[in-house]
Amino acid sequence: MRGATAVALGTTVALLAAACAGQGTANQPDSSEDADASTITWWHNSNTGDGKKYYEEVAADFEAEHEGVTVEISAMDHEDMLTKLDAAFQAGDSPDVFMERGGGELADHVEAGLLKDISEPAADTISTLDAYMPGFQVDGASYALPFSIGVVGFWYNKALFSEAGIEKTPTTMEDLYAAFDKLDKAGIVPVSVGAGDKWPAAHYWYYNVIRECSAETLDAAIADVDYSDPCFVKAGEDLEELIATEPFNKGFLTTPSQSGATSASGLLATGKVAMELAGHWEPGVMQGLTEDGSGLGDDTGWFPYPSIPGQQGTEFAQMGGGDAWAVSQGAPDVAVEFAQYLLSDEVQKGFAELDMGLPTNPTASSAVSDPALAELLEVRDGAPEIQLYLDTLLGTSVGGAMNDEIALLFAGEATPQDVVDAVQSAADAEQ
Amino acid sequence: MADDVTAPAAASSATSTVARSAGRAKARPADRRPGGGRDERGAARGRAGVWRKRAEIALFVTPALALLVAFVVVPVATAAQMSLYRWKGFGPMVDFVGLRNYVSVLTNEVFTDALVHNLIIVVGSILLQLPLGLAIALLLNRRMWGQGLLRTIIFVPYVLAEVIAGVVWFQLLQPQYGVIDTMLEAVGLQGPDQGFLGTPEYALWTVLVVLTWKYLGLAVILFLAGLQGVPEELYEAAQLDGASWWQVQRRITVPLLGPTMRTWGFLSMIGSLQLFDMVWILTGGGPANATTTMATFLVNEGTKRQNFGIAGAASVVLFVVALILAVAYQQFVLRRDNDDAPRRRARRAPKEVER
Structure with a gap:
């Protein structure tokens, strides 16, 4: 009896310990056939200020044009939205129009x-987005309309660069290392990287892969689940070389x-480091991290990831990604129309004017007002190919x-080969 | 370093319910014994009484049971079910893989390292906090000026929310710009180049120090409460016999504090096994997986990589590890207290509830 009590107590405690672990249900997605064909539920993450108001106007305009159609908007914080989307997918009750990031995640959702x-009904819109579509297609069929696509590059502090005597932004790895040297000599920490979150560090490896491997090699590797091409190891070796120059912030x-101010973006925003590899979101993030809300202000500069001598990858190819409007399986047909409307010239122009993102509709590009973002947009539009973030x-x-x-x-605890092996074995496990 | 007091508290109240209902069940035949010669009507009334009692028990137990089933049993069962499938968090769960997820978890170096980290923290926090907590409790038990204030100060870290304490320590421990590095520099020392949290060799120990700071207050408060239960007469008698202060502590206080220390050890162990939030904020399991725990591993696999099967298997392993350690602790350490004379048990029981 006493032993039983002990076991009971032990079990209870262990149960409680494990209960936090197991959550989530396995409901079948009953592809929520919307009974009411004239209501569109729309989830987006522009939940503050002008962006929110703008999207309300957009929805109202659409309703005015389509009699009897109502758009129900849920504007939420980005992280909240992701959590709620996951829950909605699990419950089989997804919104009609929502954001997708493309790639493997989208493919999983398709599966x-x-x-x-939406290849058929949205064919016209898709034809204008050709450059960005590959990440949002599965077996040739299109499942989402990219509305904001950015590329990753180095954001830098113009004042610190000139203080260190760097006149031209680096275009090759040699230039980049020379810039590190000059900054070091001037007593400035060259680069910050948020390796605690892992993906900011991983972006270096992705870019090296895009530089070292040709697009065909990468596509074939993914399709055949075979990462044995030496260019992948080469990418890691290049990265080791870069890490060996010790350009990064302490810790x-x-x-x-x-x-926070001690994050990679915070260090750049407060002038503690000279540059950081990041995407188009960086000016916005830096603005949020400085007291006066201006980030680096006029000192904000941007240059693309340098090229590597002898690279197999296409020159000026860029890596990036962004958001696309997807329509759920059970949504009414008018939802597809709405998604297309969101990509129309007028909606994208307004979107660009408010600096809500980097419009994919070519007619809206010129409407982007922020100079650093405009520079980035020029590089994006000039890129022969844009590779989606590898993760x-x-x-x-x-x-x-x-x-x-x-x-x-x-951290110096894995070799370039280890990275390739990790990718290979994780990909094998998916088969 | 109990991570979450509510869990053990719930557990102890659960056992006390069990104990109480068991007591009641035993009490029934005892009442009935004098009524052995009742006539049939009396027996019928007795049967009705039994049913009434059962209905009563059902009525009172059902809400608690329903909550337990909905929030503990079902999630645990789901986790166990998930662990047998490969599932990404949406769509039907159909890809049955048998025990493959378990093989993958148990052969994963990151997970086995995480288990080792958990065990280091279990042992480390007891080794650090027990002597420290005891010493401080003995000090604070003496009549002195500012006693109440000191007790409060010692207990403050425990009251702070985990996340807030974590963020504060994270900022203090920043390399180069952090307060601790600045202070070290002021006295001519230098912290590790990548910071205490950024250097794989130091990170786990740094986390352990922060955990000690955070949970020492709980040990001290429990020990102080235990000290109140040591009868004054024993001290007086010892003093009459000419025992020194040290002898009194060694021969009287510490042995009588035994049950409290063992209970605290149990709470601390469970908290260390569940350890998640402090690590998540301070290091996220990094650098180079130097501070992963089983909980961070399963969150990483589950919500970040959406390998719900792997996360499910990891949570079942965590459950089994926690179960084995909890039962072993009950059997080998707490047994001494459980086998104590009933009078002493009765005296301790209300204290447990207080907590």
């Missing part, structure tokens, strides 16, 4: 039957990417394993 194939292994492209499972291993490489 689970969550997304509507970068646990530095977060965007939260997004490969899906969360492989992407996570890859990012963890790259973080270990930054």
Whole structure:
């Protein structure tokens, strides 16, 4: 009896310990056939200020044009939205129009039957977005309309660069290392990286892969689940070389990417480091991290990731990603029309004018007002190809394993071959 | 370093319910014994009484049971079910893989390292906090000026929310710009180049120090409460016999504090096994997986990589590890207290509830 009590107590405690672990249900997605064909539920993450108001106007305009149609908007914080989307997918009750990031995640959603194939009904819009579509297609069918696509590059502090005597932004790795040297000599920490969050560190490896491997090699590797091409190891070796020059902020292994003044973005925003590899979101993040809300202000500069001598990858190819409007399987047909409307010239122009993102509709590009973003947009529009972030492209499972291993490489605890092996074995496990 | 007091508290109240209902069940035949010669009507009334009692028990137990089932049993069962499938968090769960997830978890170096980290923290926090907590409790038990204030100060870290304490320590421990590095520099010392949290060799120990700071207050408060239960007469008698202060502590206070220390050890162990929030904020399991725990591993696999099967298997392993350690602790350490004379048990029981 006493032993039983002991076991009971032990079990209860262990149960409680494990209960936090197991959550989530396995409901079948009943592809929520919307009974009411004239109501569109729309989830987005522009939940503050002008952006929110703008999207309300957009919805109202659409309603005015389509009699009897109501658009129900849920504007929420980005992280909240992701959590709620996951829950909605699990419950089989997804909104009609929502944001997708493309790549492996989108492919998983397609496989689970969550997304509507919009190749036919949205053909016209898709034809204008050709350059960005590959990340949002599965087996030739299109499942989402990219509305904001950015590319990753170095954001830098113009004042610190001129203080260190750097006149031209680096275009090759040699130039970049020379810039590191000059900054070091001037007593300025060259680069911050949020390796604590892993993906900011992983972006270096992705870019090296895009430089070292040709697009065909990468596509074939993903399709055949075979990462044995030597260019992948080469990418890691290039990264080791870069890490060996010790350009990063102190404690970068646990530095977060965007939260607080001591994060990678915070260090750049407060003039503690000269540059950081980041995407188009960086000016916005830096503005949020400085007291006067201006970030680096006029000192904000941007240059693309340098090229590597002897690279196999296409010159000026860029890596990036962004958001697309997807329509769920059970949504009414008018939802597809609404998604297309969101990509129309007028809606995208307004979107660009408010600096809500980097419009994909070519007619809206000129409407972007921020000079640094305009520079980035020029590079994006001039890029022969835009490769999706590799972790997004490969899906969360492989992407996570890859990012963890790259973080270990930054810590000097993994070799370039280890990274490739981690990707290979995670990809094999998916088969 | 109990991570979450509510869990053990719930557990102890659960056992006390069990104990109480068991007591009641035993009490029934005892009442009935004098009524052995009742006539049939009396027996019928007795049967009705039994049913009434059962209905009563059902009425009172059902809400608690329903909550337990909904929030503990079902999630645990789901986790166990998930662990047998490969599932990404949406769509039907159909890809049955048997025990493959378990093989993958148990052969994963990151997970086995995480288990080792958990065990280091279990042992480390007891080794650090027990002597420290005892020493401080003995000091604070003496009549002195500012006693109440000191007790409060010692207890403050425990009251602080985990996340807030974590963020504060994270900022203090920043390399180069952090307060601790600045202070070290002021006295001519230099912290590790990548910071205490950024250097794989130091990170786990740094986390352990922060955990000690955070949970020492709980040990001290429990020990102080235990000290109140040591009868004054024993001290007086010892003093009459000419025992020194040290002898009194060694021969009287510490042995009588035994049950409290063992209970605290249990709470501390469970908290260390569940350890998540402080690590998540301070290091996120990094650098180079130097501070991963089983909980961070399963969150990483589950919500970040959406390998819900792997996360499910990891949570089942965590459950089994926690169960084995909890039962072993009950059997080998707490047994001494459980086998104590009933009078002493009765005296301790209300204290447990207080907590």
